[in-house]
Amino acid sequence: MELQQIESLRSRIEILDNIDGHVGTYISKLWVQKNILRQTDEEIKEIAAQIKKEENAGETTVTPAGPDIELPPEEPPAPPRNPEEDNTLTQ
Numbered sequence: 001m002e003l004q005q006i007e008s009l010r011s012r013i014e015i016l017d018n019i020d021g022h023v024g025t026y027i028s029k030l031w032v033q034k035n036i037l038r039q040t041d042e043e044i045k046e047i048a049a050q051i052k053k054e055e056n057a058g059e060t061t062v063t064p065a066g067p068d069i070e071l072p073p074e075e076p077p078a079p080p081r082n083p084e085e086d087n088t089l090t091q
Contacts, residue, residue, distance in 0.1 A: 012038070
């Protein structure tokens, strides 16, 4: 990859990082792929197929979050233990 291409890609990825919170709310994922990442329709299809294949093979390490993806709720922290009520602490 040429230095100019690398810089262009780096710049587009920085833009993507800055607008990530707005994707799905103010702009669509498809718009980002076409206008920020400059992907063609064919590239978009190929990348989607690659991502699906990686997900099915368990190769992905990052779960994307967005308005169409519902993440499981976080477990609330356990309440502090009261030593007077806890029989496991006394012998």
